[in-house]
Amino acid sequence: MTQEKHAFQAEVSQVLDIVVNALYSHSEIFLRELISNASDACDKLRYAALTHPDLMKEHGSFEIKLIPNKSEKTLSVIDNGIGMNKEELIEDLGTIAKSGSAEFAKHLTGDAKKDLALIGQFGVGFYSAFMVADKVEVLTRKAGDKTGWLWCSSGKGEFTIEEESKAVVGTKITLHLKKDFMEYTDPMRLRYVIRQYSDHISIPIILDADGKNETINSASALWTRPKSEITEEQYRDFYRHLTHNFDEPWLTLHYTAEGVIEYRALLFIPQKAPFDLFQPDKKHALNLYVNRVFISDEVTDLLPHYFRFVRGIIDTSELPLNVSREMLQHTPVLAKIKKGIVHRLLDELKKKATDKENYEVFWRDFGIVFKEGLYEDQENAKKIADLCLFSSTKDDKLTSFADYVARMPKEQKNIYYLTGDDLATLKNNPQLEGFTARGIEVLLLTDPIDEFWPQMFTEYDGKKIRPITHPDVDIDKVKAIEEITGESIEENLQTVLIAKFKEVLGKEVNDIKITNRLNKSPVALVAGEGQMSIHLERLMKQHGQAQAFASNRTLELNPRHPVIKKLATAIFEKKEEAKVLDAIWVLYDQARAIEGEPLRDPAGFIAKVNNFLESGL
Ligand code: ADP
Ligand code: MG
Numbered sequence: 001m002t003q004e005k006h007a008f009q010a011e012v013s014q015v016l017d018i019v020v021n022a023l024y025s026h027s028e029i030f031l032r033e034l035i036s037n038a039s040d041a042c043d044k045l046r047y048a049a050l051t052h053p054d055l056m057k058e059h060g061s062f063e064i065k066l067i068p069n070k071s072e073k074t075l076s077v078i079d080n081g082i083g084m085n086k087e088e089l090i091e092d093l094g095t096i097a098k099s100g101s102a103e104f105a106k107h108l109t110g111d112a113k114k115d116l117a118l119i120g121q122f123g124v125g126f127y128s129a130f131m132v133a134d135k136v137e138v139l140t141r142k143a144g145d146k147t148g149w150l151w152c153s154s155g156k157g158e159f160t161i162e163e164e165s166k167a168v169v170g171t172k173i174t175l176h177l178k179k180d181f182m183e184y185t186d187p188m189r190l191r192y193v194i195r196q197y198s199d200h201i202s203i204p205i206i207l208d209a210d211g212k213n214e215t216i217n218s219a220s221a222l223w224t225r226p227k228s229e230i231t232e233e234q235y236r237d238f239y240r241h242l243t244h245n246f247d248e249p250w251l252t253l254h255y256t257a258e259g260v261i262e263y264r265a266l267l268f269i270p271q272k273a274p275f276d277l278f279q280p281d282k283k284h285a286l287n288l289y290v291n292r293v294f295i296s297d298e299v300t301d302l303l304p305h306y307f308r309f310v311r312g313i314i315d316t317s318e319l320p321l322n323v324s325r326e327m328l329q330h331t332p333v334l335a336k337i338k339k340g341i342v343h344r345l346l347d348e349l350k351k352k353a354t355d356k357e358n359y360e361v362f363w364r365d366f367g368i369v370f371k372e373g374l375y376e377d378q379e380n381a382k383k384i385a386d387l388c389l390f391s392s393t394k395d396d397k398l399t400s401f402a403d404y405v406a407r408m409p410k411e412q413k414n415i416y417y418l419t420g421d422d423l424a425t426l427k428n429n430p431q432l433e434g435f436t437a438r439g440i441e442v443l444l445l446t447d448p449i450d451e452f453w454p455q456m457f458t459e460y461d462g463k464k465i466r467p468i469t470h471p472d473v474d475i476d477k478v479k480a481i482e483e484i485t486g487e488s489i490e491e492n493l494q495t496v497l498i499a500k501f502k503e504v505l506g507k508e509v510n511d512i513k514i515t516n517r518l519n520k521s522p523v524a525l526v527a528g529e530g531q532m533s534i535h536l537e538r539l540m541k542q543h544g545q546a547q548a549f550a551s552n553r554t555l556e557l558n559p560r561h562p563v564i565k566k567l568a569t570a571i572f573e574k575k576e577e578a579k580v581l582d583a584i585w586v587l588y589d590q591a592r593a594i595e596g597e598p599l600r601d602p603a604g605f606i607a608k609v610n611n612f613l614e615s616g617l
Contacts, residue, residue: 041081430521510552
């Protein structure tokens, strides 16, 4: 038979370099990966046979076999699953099909342990075989095909493929073990590793050693066992198997729903966000089973988008086993299950939120996604809001809406917030001055999503949720401005002041107004009424959606600030015209800079400031 040589895709070579050369403390995970692939292959054949029964005409029951061979220094992992044809061998074991391959390379840290965890997450599990083997052979035949194929590689840049007519349906992977890994020919060691990592695999795993066959996993789908019989370790191992993570789940939720709709759920929330949480093309789905038969891991309709970090399985008897893709798209069953899952998850999060410190672990990584529920899920928005945490001007701790409301002075009518890129800048925003001086707490929001949810979720507990720049903000009711800061300039001075600013700044701003929201600062720039906030506009610009939205800004003047007072007098008396002009531009640039906007003309700005310094010194 002729042998074909193929080169690995560059990313695969990179992955292989890592697994071949590094020494890992968890070398045994290669077994978890190979067994998980074998189990997937059996699931796939079982599912395919539902519509094409002849695929399994002469097929015995599904099993995964481990055959260690001390004298040959090999370990074989054999399954009678779907197998691979030639094209699939080249595609599946020569490239990284997932869109994440380039992404993977970006995430490599050089820290062997972290990189290994990444390998699991990026679904390059098969290549982990090269951690323990210097040569790997894959003998496989696809169910329904007449011939099989032998794939062979030593993990260095290339692999070979040749036809092998004697292959039976399924896949046999033979690892030629490196001399440091002879432990994987030891039945004791294999038994131990399988129990630790693969006990819940629903297909029997048979160890074929010393002339004996022995089933070494308990082979019952974990979720079908009663909760009381499952240990925390078993849940953890199942979670690791499912997510390829190495940590503990942050939340484990296992229940059986009866009544309106019957299903079992075993759901997890990880401790940490996966790297691809925000990748738009990433499918986030639970695994769907019908009566313990795996159906699909691509049913995205089981979770709302804002719960996309939840992982797990759903097993229901309300769908037929041979359910088709089209049917999955139209059945009301999934919508009902989804509704049930959402309720359970929200209830569970509520319980978890009582332990604030632990809840913040969740919030730090997933709050940004979870908040999408505030506008995505009208029906549950209040429950979601009760689970949200925010930074605020009160202190460095996170606060809930409920705690915020409980602290509101009784004259305060609204819940106030301010959006921006980061906390440090937000805290220095001059527009907070009037609020802080009146003892009014303001939520400080720094996630891009925070620009959007307040447009849909506008009220909590009867209080309107308002940006501090909102025209309806009436904070003088809480405390009059006169009680806080000095006298304002007279109205006639205000009029000439505004007129002059308008004349000088022209089209730069849409409007000029006197404000009572500033305390220590002379000026501030705010979005005009009904306009998107300056922060949102900047976000849009970053995404290349600038001009269409260019909003009109209002420049607010603090009529109690000494600089504004002097300026008003000078304008009124028509003195120092050149200085007045410079001062107006400097003030305007100040206001822009504080909003995080670039100076229009840095050199000009600095020259003007230096002039003022000089005359002041
Ligand atoms: P993943 O399992 O995340 O897809 P792997 O690197 O573990 O990534 O496997 C790559 C692909 O190779 C699998 O998706 C599957 O198509 C194929 N494959 C691996 N092992 C087997 C097997 N034992 N039987 C059939 N197909 C397999
Ligand atoms: Mg795999």
